[in-house]
Amino acid sequence: MTNQEVKVFSAMESSFGKRVEIALKMKGVEYEHVAEDLSNKSAELLMYNPIHKKVPVFLHNGRPIVESLVILEYIDETWKSGKSILPKDPYERAASRFWANFIDSKVLDALTKIYRSKGEDQDATEELGELLSILENELKDQKFFGGESIGLVDIVADLIALWLDVIQEGLGIEIFTQQTHPKLFKWSEEYMNCSIIKETLPPRADLLAHYFRSAYASK
Known part of the structure; x- marks a missing residue:
C-alpha cells in the first residue's frame, strides 16, 4: 500500500x-x-x-x-507485512484477546485504584499482586506471551513493564518485583530490551518526572 x-x-x-x-x-x-x-x-x-x-x-x-x-x-x-500481532490460529487469537482484555479491565482497574489512593488502598494492592500472579502463571516458561516473539498481549502488558514500575517508585511501594513475580519480571526485562520497544516507549525518567509534576499539581 x-x-x-x-x-x-x-x-x-x-x-x-x-x-x-x-x-x-x-x-x-x-x-x-x-x-x-x-x-x-x-x-x-x-x-x-x-x-x-x-x-x-x-x-x-x-x-x-x-x-x-x-x-x-x-x-x-x-498491513500483512512485518510481524503478526495476533496469532493465526483462531483459538490462540481468542485467548490473546481474552488476556488483553484481562489486563485492560482487571489489572488497569486495580492499578488505577492504587494510583488514586496514593498507595493507601491495601485491598487494591493485594488484588493487583494476585492478578499479576495469574498473568505469571499464563506466561509459563515462555519468553513472551506471544511465544518467542512479541504479540498482542505483550504490547498491552507494557502497562506493567514500564508504567507500573514508575507508579511504584512514585508512591514508594513494591508490588511487582523480581522476588514477588520472577517470571513476569524476567518477561518485562526481555520486553523492554527489544529494539522496537526501546525506541518507542518514553524514557523512564521522563515518565517519572511527569508523574511527580501531576502529583504536585493535584495537591
Missing part, C-alpha cells in the same frame, strides 16, 4: 497510544505522530473522538479509529 495517510494522536504518558506506535513499527508502517496535551486537548482530537475524547486516535486516510485494542487489530488486518 502506498500514498497512505497514517496519523497517531497520542501523548507521551499514554501507554495506550504507545501500543499503537509499537504495532505500526512492527509492521514497518510510516506514520505521523501528533502530540497531544491531555490537559488541553486539540480540536482535531475532540472532532475525531467526540464520544470518549481520549487518546489514542488512529487516522488512516482520513478515517478515525479509536480504542487501542480495536486499533491494534485493525493494523494487524490491514
Whole structure:
C-alpha cells in the first residue's frame, strides 16, 4: 500500500497510544505522530473522538479509529507485512484477546485504584499482586506471551513493564518485583530490551518526572 495517510494522536504518558506506535513499527508502517496535551486537548482530537475524547486516535486516510485494542487489530488486518500481532490460529487469537482484555479491565482497574489512593488502598494492592500472579502463571516458561516473539498481549502488558514500575517508585511501594513475580519480571526485562520497544516507549525518567509534576499539581 502506498500514498497512505497514517496519523497517531497520542501523548507521551499514554501507554495506550504507545501500543499503537509499537504495532505500526512492527509492521514497518510510516506514520505521523501528533502530540497531544491531555490537559488541553486539540480540536482535531475532540472532532475525531467526540464520544470518549481520549487518546489514542488512529487516522488512516482520513478515517478515525479509536480504542487501542480495536486499533491494534485493525493494523494487524490491514498491513500483512512485518510481524503478526495476533496469532493465526483462531483459538490462540481468542485467548490473546481474552488476556488483553484481562489486563485492560482487571489489572488497569486495580492499578488505577492504587494510583488514586496514593498507595493507601491495601485491598487494591493485594488484588493487583494476585492478578499479576495469574498473568505469571499464563506466561509459563515462555519468553513472551506471544511465544518467542512479541504479540498482542505483550504490547498491552507494557502497562506493567514500564508504567507500573514508575507508579511504584512514585508512591514508594513494591508490588511487582523480581522476588514477588520472577517470571513476569524476567518477561518485562526481555520486553523492554527489544529494539522496537526501546525506541518507542518514553524514557523512564521522563515518565517519572511527569508523574511527580501531576502529583504536585493535584495537591
